Amino acid sequence: MGGSASQLPRDLLGEYQELTFLTKQEILLAHKRFSELLSKEERESILQKRVPKSKILTLPELRANPFRDRICRVFSTSEDGDGSMSFEDFLDMLSVFSDSATSEIKSHYAFRIFDFDDDGTLDRKDLEKLVNCLTGEGDETRLSESEMDQLIQNFLQDRAVMALRPF
Amino acid sequence: MTQPVSFTLHVPESRDGASPDLSLCDESAVHNSFQQLLQEQSMEEPELELEELELQELTLGGRENLAAGHTEAWEEPESRREHPDFSSATLLILANMPSRTIGRSRGAIISQFYNRTVKLRRRSSRPPLRQVSRSARPSLRQYDLELDSGHAEQKDTHSLLVKELQSLSSSQRSHMLQAMPVCLAEKRSLRQELGGHRSTLRKPDKTRRPLSCCGQLKHVFLTGFRSLWDGFLSLLHSLQPWHHSLKQISGRFGSSVLSYFLFLKTLLMFNIFLFLTLLIFVVATQAAYPPATKNSRLFTGLELLTGAGSFTQTLMYYGYYSNFTLNDACTPVSSSCQPGRGHLPYNMPLAYVFTIGVSFFITCILLVYSMSRSFGESYRVGSTSGDFAIKVFCAWDYKVIQRRSVRLQNENIRTQLKELLGEQQSKSRPMSLCRKLGRMVVLSLAWAVSVGTVVGCIVAVYYFAEHMLKVHRDSRDEESSEAQQEALLLALPVVVSLMNLVMPYLYNLLAAWEKQESPALEVYVAIFRNLILKMIVLGLLCYHWLSRKMGYSTEDNCWETSVGQELYRFVVMDFVFTLLDTFLGELLWRLILEKRLMRKQRPEFDIARNVLELIYGQTLTWLGVLFCPLLPAVQILKLVLLFYIKKTSLMKNCQSPSKLWRASHMSTVFITLLCFPSFLGAAIFLSYTIWAVKPSIACGPFRMQETIYESGKTWIQELEKSSPNITWFTWIHQHLVENTFFLFFVSGVLLAVIYLHIQVVKGHRRIICLLKEQIAHEGEDKVFLIQKLQCIYGKQETCP
DSSP, rough: SSSSOOOOOOOHHHHHHHHOOOOHHHHHHHHHHHHHHOOHHHHHTTTTTTOOOEEEEEEEEHHTTHHHHHHHHHHHTTOOOOOEEEHHHHHHHHHSSSTTSHHHHHHHHHHHHOOTTTTSSHHHHHHHHHHHHHHHHSSTOOOOHHHHHHHHHHHHHOOOOOOOOOO | OOOOOHHHOOOOOOGGGGGGSSSHHHHHHHHHHHHHHHHHHTTTOOOOHHHHHHHHSSSOSOOOOOHHHHHTSSOOHHHHHHOOOOOOHHHHHTTOHHHHHHHTSHHHHHHHHHHHHHHHHHHHHHOOHHHHHOOOOOOHHOOOOOOOOHHHHSSSHHHHHHHHHHHSSSSHHHHHHHHHHSSSHHHHHHHHHHHHSSOSSSSSTTTOOOOHHHHHHHHHHHHHHHHHHHHHHHHHHOOTTTHHHHHHHHHHHHHHHHHHHHHHHHHHHOOOOOHHHHHHIHHHHHHSSSSSOOOOOOOTHHHHHSSGGGGGSSSSGGGOOOOSTTSSSSSSTTBBBBBTOOOEEEEHHHHHHHHHHHHHHHHHHHHHHHHHHHHHHHHHOOOOOOOOHHHHHOOOTOOSSSSSHHHHHHHHHHHHHHHHHHHHHHSSSOOOOOHHHHHHHHHHHHHHHHHHHHHOOOOOOOOHHHHHHHHHHHHHHHHHOHHHHHHHHHHHHHHHHHHHHHHHHHHHHHHHHHSSSSSSHHHHHHHHHHHHHHHHHHHHHHHHHHGGGGGGTTTTTHHHHHHHHHHHHHHHHHHHHHHHHHIIIIIIHIIIIIISSOOOOOBBHHHHHHHHHHHHHHHHEEEEEEEEHHHHHHHHHHHHHHHHHHHHHHHHHHHOSSSEEEEEEHHHHHHHHHIIIIHHHHHHHHHHHHHHHOOOSSSSSTTTSSSSSHHHHHHHHHHHHHHHHGGGHHHHHHHHOOOOOHHHHHHHHHHHHHHHHHHHHHHHHHHHHHHHOOOHHHHHHHHHHHHHHHHHHHHHHHHO
């Protein structure tokens, strides 16, 4: 929090605080983490730069997340659709995942993250991909065909609306 | 030739929605699937229709609820995939369905929030509907947009939203902006538009006249204060104890093991609070005015274990504290007042009892508050039968960071899912009568064994305590050395701690043998048995101490000090045996597994058992606070050491738990257990001691009184006599505290509030059931209508 050149201006900080669910400390921490992802020259104009997806995924919390690609896709506002994130996208992501976000906004984004093919519905394919993300990357760790069928059958029959605690 | 345009929804929204910069980046990708299909299907159709179609796809969705859009999406859209031969017309209509476009286009989101703000405003001040249609005043017509859809056509919904947001109060507006699921850049532009119309700036507007001297000063003061406060908060954040360690633990082992360490931290906070209050009001003031008698004993190392010896006549125990007013100008003996002394007389007995009472009361409030908060977080109002949904969506522990642990978690989830599926299959096959009987026998046997062990332990502890008392009395009569006498005192704590060490392993074995239906149930049953044992043994010991108090007296007949010493011994022995348990159960077991049995598996960290040990230790502290005011300090030291020892042992010896725990649920259980058997028991013991037990005559702050509570009563009476102006205070005491009617009344109100909450929750459950049924029906209706639509278009297309 010293007098570095890439300090966030005060009114911008206040604005971010109003528009997101993050506190001032959290926004400053986010700023620090984000600037670590950029190279030294880029840090001057941190607010205009976009960080490519590969770099974002080096953050340890995201690296371990099974839905990391989808998260980057959903929160990114880049026109190319390559999943690169600006600082505001990063703040958006942290705001939705923070503890003080309403469950409504969390469920909205959770729905978008789980909707792998972006068609507005959570159908069979999405559920299959979801379960595969959870059980692991390799082929030997996945559920067999019959097990997957049975699981999805159960899933679609049971219309329980659940509270999204993990987010 | 079909006329799709006339049948499609007349979406009366803006035509300029086709501009590409209005949409989110992935909107084109989203509609790619549909666009491609439509392009394929309608290759012969004229360009115009295609453009119009694109326009209508990009336009704002309907006014349906976003939530309904979500839950509706659970339905399998049989339309496209299973019936690829749907006519193009049907597909066009399906593409325009609100549930396909909602949640994708930012405009849809904005329109949905626009409707919500309208509803909000309507809720606050709604004129009756009849008046609106007949009213000639144009301003009122804005209230009901559903009647007047033409109104929305004219303006962009975006600017309408801006206008609506302006009419809200600033807190409502900021709340609305925060909760909108659009990207931050969009929110900032909205805010700027709002800021342009109303001056909501915090800083003074530069166009206004310069501030007066006072205003400037105030501004400087405020900004200075704010920056100081920010600095303080960030310092507080960095000072959080063990932040890095906790992150390390959760990264490797997940949030279930983390919940143990967080619970330890919570207990530490409670003890620090208790210690600080007692330090300030009781210990420090007594230390400033030590009593006349000097400590005759020398310090040997044994005192640290037994708490007796040279520790007896120190600040540690009840017996040291004076029963008169410290620093009093008028001594009762000489009945002469010395001016100059006694600027701050301090009534020691009153301070003692009030400090302990008030700190217990505050601890109670804090416990109930944290319990209700964690209960609210973890309790789900909906049905409990959605196992698969829960497992799939909530199973992943996002705190885990390390690669190996992530892989382990993948495996765990896979195993869990397979187990669930297997269980479901076996459930569909009903159990034969023989197997049911077998299960009954196993269960009843297990319970019989556990109850038997509890009873056995109780009887053993009782007789052993009596025996030790006799032995101690004999040794005192025989004039054996002090050290030997005091070493004998250690026998009872050692036996009880040994029992507490060994029995939980037995209960774990029993639980494994029983094989309950679900692993969660297994854990709860083991916790329950363990808890019953510990609490009943503690209850027995309390009874033993209070009823045999004369037997324990030391040379100056101070039974409270000896009870305090007993509790000190119990706390220390508990610590020693916890260390032993960590050493044997984790380190030794790992070495055995690796070297002897050559297995790669490491022992697991048994969360339930460790948490119960913490709760037991805390109960001992709360029981002993009255007799040994420095016991919270001992407990603080113990907890700090325990944190580091457990963490080291965890990192070196253990592996992450194989059962997937719901950490939030477990934290609720832990804190409930802390509140109910543990704190409640201690409070009952304390109340009984204060109200009904006669304090010893020769020592302590309450020597001359019948009960400890009497000191409070005498004080009230003296107060009444000395200053008749505050009769209201004594009136309160007489009619509210002494009178039992008031207490009954308060309990009645509390019970009524609890009942109300239970009924509300039940009502919510019923509503959820009804809504689920409604969703199912809507889905069926939709399927029916799609089929009918297909019939119509299909017939038309086959016509030449």
